[in-house]
Amino acid sequence: MRVWRRVRRILAARRFERELAEEVRFHREMAGGPAFGSVALAMEESRAVWRFAWLDSLAQDVRYALRGFRKSPGFAATVVLTLALGLGTLATSFSVFNALVLRPFAVRDPYSLYSFLGWGEKKGSFQTRPFSWRGFNDLRRWDGPFSDVLGYMQSTAIVDGKLLWTQSVTGNYFNMLGARICLGRPITENDDGPGEGVAVASYAEWKNRLGGDPAALGRKVRLDGSQAELVGVACPEFNGLEERRIDYWYSLAVDMDLFSGRDPERLSVVGRLKPGVTKEGAEAALVAYGRGVYTTWRYGRNPPASATLRPAATVYPLNRDSVARFLPAFAAFGLVLLIACANVSNLMLARGLARQREIGIRISLGAGRARVIRQLLTEGLLLAVPAAVAAFLVAHASIRAATWLQTDVLHVGSLWTMQLANDAPDWRVLVFLLAMAGLATLAFGLAPALQTVRSRLVEANRGEFAADRRPARLRSALVVAQVTVCAVLLIAAGVALRGERRLASEDLGFGLDVRGVFSVMPAVSNGRRASRIGPDITRLVWGRLAALPQTVSVAASAHPPGAGYRPRNWDGVALPYNRVSAEYFGVFGVPIRGRNFRNEEADSEAPVVIVSEAAARRLWPRGDALGKTLRGEDVLPGPGNVRMQPALVVGVVPDSGFLFDSEAPDGRKIGAAYYPTRLQGRDYFGYLLARTRGDPAAARRAIEAAAPLSNRSVRPLQELLDAYLYPYRALVAITAFLGALALALTVSGVFAVSSYAVAQRRREFGIRMALGASEERVTRLALGHSLLLAAAGAALGGAAALAVARVAGHAVRGIDVFDAGGYAGGALVVMAAALAAAWIPARRAARVDPAKTLRCD
Amino acid sequence: MNKKNESDFLPGTLDMLVLKTLSRGTNHGWGIAQHIQTVSQDALRIGEGSLYPALQRLLLDGYVEAEWGVSENNRRARYYRLTAAGKKKLADEKRSFEFLVGAIARVMEA
Secondary structure (H helix, E strand, C coil), rough: CCHHHHHHHHHHHHHHHHHHHHHHHHHHHHHHHCCCCHHHHHHHHHHHHHCCHHHHHHHHHHHHHHHHHHHCCHHHHHHHHHHHHHHHHHHHHHHHHHHHHHCCCCCHHHHHEEEEEEECCCCCCCCCCCEEEEEEEHHHHCCCCEEEEEEEEEEEECCCEEEEEEEEEEECCHHCCCCEEECCCCCCHHHHCCCCCEEEEEHHHHCCCCCCHHHHCEEEECCCCCEEEEEEEECCCCCCCCCCCCEEEEEHHHCCCCCCCCCCCCCEEEEEEEECCCCHHHHHHHHHHHHHHHHHHHHCCCCCEEEEEEEECCCCCCCCCHHHHHHHHHHHHHHHHHHHHCCCCCCCHHHHCCCCCHHHHHHHCCCHHHHHHHHHHHHHHHHHHHEEEEEHHHHHHHHHHHHHHHHHCCCCCCHCCCCCCCCCCCHHHHHHHHHHHHHHHHHHHHHEEEEEEEECHHHHHCCCCCCCCHHHHHHHHHHHHHHHHHHHHHHHHHHHHHHHHHCEEEEEEEECCCCEEECCCCEECCCCCEECHHHHHHHHHHHHHHCCCCEEEEEEEEECCCCCEEEEEEEEEEEEEEECCCCCHHHHHHCCCEEECCHHHHHCCEEEEEHHHEEEEEEEECCCCCCCCCEEEEECCCCEHHHHHCEEEEEEEEECCCCCCCEECCCCECCCCCEEEECCCCCCEEEEEEECCCHHHHHHHHHHHHHHCCCCHCEEEHHHHHHHHHHHHHHHHHHHHHHHHHHHHHHHHHEEEEEHHHHHHHHHHHHHHCCCHHHHHHHHHHHHHHHHHHHHHHHHHHHHHHHHHHHHHCCCCCCCCCCCCHHHHHHHHHHHHHHHHHHHHHHHHCCCHHHHHCCCC | CCCCCCCCCCCCCCHHHHHHHHCCCCCEEEHHHHHHHHCCCCCCCHHHHHHHHHHHHHHHHCEEEEEEECCCCEEEEEEEEHHHHHHHHHHHHHHHHHHHHHHHHHHHHH
């Protein structure tokens, strides 16, 4: 009641004011002349009754702070800018986390959606196995824990050189998800089954490629050999249930043989749990269901013991794993904020000291210390809020810039670019930012505030506080912390850069040049979709490629290089393997110790094998691999493992990270095995590799013209190499960006602190010079302190980086996290930068005119 | 929140006196001051500096209500009226005041 009356009073302030004035005037007139007391005071006291005291003093603090900022706009701008940079960097990483983990997809009741990952023979394990059309319908009809189940197939298509993400979906997809369609109609269950396919475009796709034209409906969309009629456009907020933005949804009809008698297993499923059903309950029910169908499904040798569901409301469910995955990124980005905060802290400290006289006066006039601290914190918050808003813009811009860099500048293997579905920062990011800004202010504004009010009254009033060493100590500690953090980031950048350089050059080995090598998937188009039929096509395409004037040599392999084939079990050692033709090593110019496959061995798939050096070392630690026999089994899905014929090792080839997928998680090389292959056999699904000469673009055109292929299957190996190196390049880019930002902030911090220190010691320097100290000596004196701090910070940073490498280094494949060059480089750069930043103030110290300084005081 | 009562007498008694005055009927600020002064035979003189903050306080607490009306000399004036809560408050105040005064009297006469 009281609060409400107050609020009403404040809202109608002018009326209240008028009425009060009239009332007092009436009183005056009745009294006939001046009564006791002043009218203004009476009014003021009457008014005060209604106010919130805390609001009043807050308003007072705010007014006071704003007046202070107006007096020193440089200070306010620097703090806001510094905080905005630090917060914006952190918010960028949080935006990605938000898009992947926090923000649910724009569908109805997203938290009841679960992906069914598969059944497993043991608790906690599962085998991914998609559903067939028949199996999917059985699952849908089952009156189990799901109210409905949808199925989809993921695929890609290249249109105008741009990679599109497409999905073939069951007819209930849009209806079950409750995803809105803004134009036309969704795909419905009438579209299930063979026949002419229909498609729904994403809003972005419709706007950009189809020109936002409503007449686009009914048009045929031709993608990758298949075509479908465009019947609808999804609303902008819906981009599918994937990490990446889906560009087109198709009806299942566009997949050639899903409905054929073979009943292929291609559908991944997402179910909506009935109300009240828990994830665990649904999993138990699915195990029972799996026991009923596993025999017909040939799912495994044993009935399933477990079934695994994963929440499908977000790209990754929010749990310990997803947080742990993002923690390193948060930490790295957060470190930049830490440096920014140290800068702000230093600025506030310096300002606090400059204002010590003023604060001293306030305290001696009776202001409580708590009130003074509150006032200083209010100032901090007033700076933090605009900083948070600016940081929001920074995050927005940096995500835009990153996307633009990836797609328009780098053109990295288009498959790998991170086109997140919903990456724009939203209110969650803003809330996060405000919270972080508040936290940062508290953490880094409180210390200077406490420092400031601690000073003794008398000295403060006189403006003498040189005797108090504590602020100086705090400032030094802040600089050391900054240099430390900066060193860690720079070391990370150095290590990443050197690792990437090494991978890109040395690790490919033996002067390997993949430029001009193309990988071709032999295929013909049967009108509806590219189809690949066995050895005849492969031979045909091989012949045509070999006949091209640009071609140097042609080889065949079951997997393309760099594709990362699955490890198989060889004599108890997990080892990836490939099947290649005899020409394979020749195409890449790989030197072979021992001998290559003979053509007749390839044609008969003879029991011979070539292993890489690392594989040889692992399989036969003692003695030479040549002449040994390799036994192994191929672990296939379905019942039983296929035993491979024991094979004679005839050759050993060098290791290469790219060609032979050979890095273990701990950075050790795994190696690989190569079996000979022939281009015959019922199910030859392999790749042809052609080395060409001359202009790569011309060679590509020639290959595309020569082979009756769908254009997407011709890929320069350089693209695959780029894709292989992409994560490392991204790591280099991110760490370099963070390192540069940290360096800039640190340099400004060191500069500010050493300037301040020099200004404080002006008098001392003056005396020293008057007593005959040389300029050089004074410079060294002024520089010495900064050098000490920088060295301490760099050493601490090196130690911290070592500790981090020890703990988290195993997560980074293929990079030597203890690379001495990277450490030395990072530490040297930060020290040099700190020295350079301290140089200018030091020179200023040396130019002090002793006579002037001494007269000054 | 409640500023110090700036009257010359016992703290808190001004509110009680105002409430008591209003219990005789609605009145405006000048009338309240006059009434208290007259009845106390000029012993208690109340200035605007104390009266209006006190009235605002009582308004805020909901013990009185205000309404604009016309004064005896045909001027617009704000009339205050006791609310039910005000009546209860007056009774409470009166009881504790009498208790206090009685106690003080006994101490002084002992």
